[in-house]
Amino acid sequence: MLKALLKKQINELLAQMLRKGASNKNASNKSMLLYGLLFIYLFGVMGVMFYNVAFSVYHPFAAKGFLWLYFAVMAIFATAIGIVGSVFTAYSALYQAKDNELLLSMPIPPSKILFVRMVGIYIMAFAFEAVVTIPAFIVHFICGGANIASCVAAAVILFVLPLFALLLSGILGYLIALVSSKIKRKNIISVILSLAFIVGYYFVYSQMSSYLQVILLNTEKVSNTIRTAVYPLYAMGNGACGDILSLFVFVLIIGVLFALEYAVLARNFLKLTTTNKGTVYKKYREKIVKAASPSAALLRKELKRLASSPVYMLNCALGSVFMIAAAVFAIVKRENVVMLFEAAGGRKMMPLILCAAFAVFSTMNTVTAPSISLEGKTLAVTRALPISSWQMLKAKLELHLLITAVPLLLSVTVVALVFRIDLFSGIAAIVCCMLFVLLCAAFGLLMSLKMPNLDWTNEVVVVKQSMSVMLAIFVPWIFVVVLGGAYALISHIISPTVYVCIAAVLIGVLDAIMLHTLKTKGTKMLEAL
Amino acid sequence: MLKIQNLTKTYGEKRAADDINLHIKKGEICAFIGHNGAGKTTTIKAVCGILNFEKGDIFIDGISIKEAPVECKKRIAYISDDPELYGFMTGIQYLNFVADIFGVERKERSERIRKYADMFELTENLAKPISSYSHGMKQKTAVIAALIHGPKLIIMDEPFVGLDPKASHTLKGIMRNVCNEGGAIFFSTHVLEVAEKLCDKVAIIKNGKIIRYGTMDEVKGDTTLEEVFLELEDENA
Known part of the structure; x- marks a missing residue:
């Protein structure tokens, strides 16, 4: 069942690329090649951009003996990019699909429907984060050398880190759904909430270079703060450096947080997708209308x-x-x-x-x-x-x-x-x-x-x-x-x-x-x- | 009012409409019947100008839909079998939108909306978003929108699906009135009893071809339309 649902979700994602216009036929090999090249180009450009960023900050951190902080900083960048790819559509993707009723009418547990919808968001977050994570590890392999532990860590972090963006997206989507199910004018609220998030996001993003300078100038102090206040980030950084135990701790923390969120969302999924208190019901009163061209x-x-x-x-x-x-x-x-x-x-x-x-x-x-x-x-x-x-x-x-x-x-x-x-x-x-x-x-x-x-x-x-x-x-x-x-x-x-x-x-x-x-x-x- | 000449539409190798000829005069109601996938919707969509076709032509009030599609559309109204209306509009917004497109005067549109919304008991719901409507309410809205510009020809694809008995009765009355006032109606249906009671003409389609066409008496003779239809289906199997 889950396999069929996942296939449907992925087919929906790929439909735009693999389908030829209105004919519903598969795109020709030439078109697919063109799409493939375009994707490689776009992600390549972004990848090169983040490679340069990674390269410029690697040595200062490595020289001070805080390589884990380099990975932590790059993970923050990756998560910020991943959020762009997922958070603004989370509510719609999770709760507003047209096939909600169709799927809910079938003998499918709502939790499984939620799961495949989350896979859709995860794929987007993964694609966006990969343009930061992969260059960050390439720089590390070039400058610091590669071994089996660091390769394993790179692969694990590449796949686990987007779960954090998914976690945040899921929370925002859930909050919007919760608010929308209780209030009227849901579209406006949804736009205002998202715009507020965007403003906050871009404010933090615009300050990123000054934050980076502060981190580089006060590496020891910042590293102590991260170690105590944002332990998963510290564990991730250490894990990326090849400490398998830290990597395990990081995966465990993200896994537990994600499982908790999934449990909460799954419990409320049916209620949130089927509750519709937010529509404005007005009694019709005839008014003089202006005719338009x-x-x-x-x-x-x-x-x-x-x-x-x-x-x-x-x-x-x-x-x-x-x-x-x-x-x-x-x-x-x-x-x-x-x-x-x-x-x-x-x-x-x-x-x-x-x-x-x-x-x-x-x-x-x-x-x-x-x-x-x-x-x-x-x-x-x-x-x-x-x-x-x-x-x-x-x-x-x-x-x-x-x-x-x-x-x-x-x-x-x-x-x-x-x-x-x-x-x-x-x-x-x-x-x-x-x-x-x-x-x-x-x-x-x-x-x-x-x-x-x-x-x-x-x-x-x-x-x-x-x-x-x-x-x-x-x-x-x-x-x-x-x-x-x-x-x-x-x-x-x-x-x-x-x-x-x-x-x-x-x-x-x-x-x-x-x-x-x-x-x-x-x-x-x-x-x- | 409606003249279909040698209409042919193919999808790949399949002929969805194969050399179809029909002629519906003013004041006539013509039923279009056939099994699922026989070519009814294809023909209807071609008549409405929303489906291009390879051969033949369709004339609405003497105007070719190929040459002047907009002029033809001004004279007709189309009610789809699946009334997928703009969910982001309220009922009244949708009706005003359609009236604007057809250039219906303010006073005239208000009168028609009032009249038909009352007839279909939809007035109370006009301020609600279409996305919250039931299938039947959407169908009623589609019918009112179709009537808002006083069309000369109404094309309907399964118009009674989703309507409650009272609304079906109201629609039948409206259909007869439109014809009495010099209009014409061409509609597809699977409800043969309705077609038999309501229609002046009937066309039976199978595998894209018209296999029987004429006045109701010519087609069914002394038997029922259902018997004729089933007999023809078996003959051509």
Whole structure:
């Protein structure tokens, strides 16, 4: 039974990659190879980044004789990354799957359903943590040498450490489910709780380098504190160094904590998945309604879908929050930002840096990328309406622009004004950013049409784990890096403002191509679903 | 009102609709019957413009669905067998959304929502989210949404599934009224007694082919529709 459930869970995770669009056929070997290479590239880039971090901190700790602290620090990094991969979707993944009723109606103990859902979260946490854990051990093997004990420790920690991220995700998911089952307006509460967590998380993350400095300066004091206050971390560090007894203690502690959490969650799983006190039941009273045009009605529908799903909002529209936060940060920490500009080549670089920074923030919004998949079975309802396929696609593009372009416009304008960027450069930066947002929206929509999944059982699968979303984040991100790199090559012959104008023209041309593709091929793809 | 000409739709090697020809005039109710997987839903989805087909054409009020799908959709209403509506909307939000898409005036839509919601005893529940509706309530909402723009042709796939006896009775009355006012109805059903009592015409489909089509009297003669259907099924087995 458990085997069948696990197979279902893993198939659901892999469905996006192994399935070819709407045809439900397996993807060709070429596509699979391409996906494989993309994954290797993405994880490779992150792995190299953490390899450099690990390499820079290994020797200071090793020289002071606190190698275990090196592993403890890297484990904190890994857990922080693992949490990103799991915590924001835990509630939805654990308690809101569409197949809850189906599975609960079968002779399956709720604990087993919970277990396979946790396996899904564990796989995500494992994948994210591996990009930190593996480089950390590679650095250790290169600099300190490898033996059987350290190899065993590496393998054990690689698999056991993500359980801690799962532990935290499970607690947050459980708390949200508990609160949601008792209160009204559950979506808002869920978003607020998650946003509060994100704020706390990023605050700690932004202070990480100063924490690291403190640890390196006060190694002995910090190590004593960790040893007494966070013993499992100490045991893990010692275990990673090859002390098998410490490794056993670490595994035992994590195992016991996880078992305790699993027992609590399993006991309440049925209650939490079936209790629904949170819906607002209002008696209908007829009101005068404003008639809207079909386009406005479609946009309103898209907005309602976004607002109804905390998972969709938190995973695909978080960039807007970051843009506003970045603008506030730039104003509050004006002097630091000016110093950054100076270091990057002086005030003349401002339009280019402004463009690049906000373009990267805007890639965090992937509203269009899962939008076709999110239609699910309601796609037939929408398609039966007297609207053209292009109108339907346009509404999705408009939502992306509304969510992304409006805060972007505000943020870039405010920052440009505060830093007194000249009018022409400021306008060029704003136009360039706006065109880039349109490009991201159109690209995300095209990916959604190319890789739709209309029969998902949990929206987390399409919102967070789908290939279309992944491509919609990373391809535009790589595009920004390439554009930035290209400027480095020709910076001696062209001013940053002129380069921004050229980039805007290039992006504008790509926009036109992308929109034409959506209007012609995209609409045909939609009709073929 | 509805003319299906040589409609052919294939899935790989399987012909889900094989050279189908049907003609439904104004004021007629036509039942579409056949066993599971015979090709009913495929044909209905093609008529509604949500499924492309390789050969043939479909005309709604003389307009080709291939050439002007949006114009055709403005004249029809489709009620699916599995009313998967937008769960993130309330009933009233969904009805207003559909009314906006069809460009129904404020006054007209309010009157129709009031009238049909009362008929289906759904008024009290209109402010609730659709995600909390039962299957029957969703079906009622889908029916009201289908009627909100006063369609000339209503296409229904198993419309009585999930409806309580009173709602079924109400729907039958509405179907007859639509036809009396010059509309037409084309619907699939497995309830042959309902088809026999309600319909002017009947089409029987098997393995994608229409094996019998005509007025109810022409098709069933002196026997019952059930007997004719079972006989045809055996003959063509």
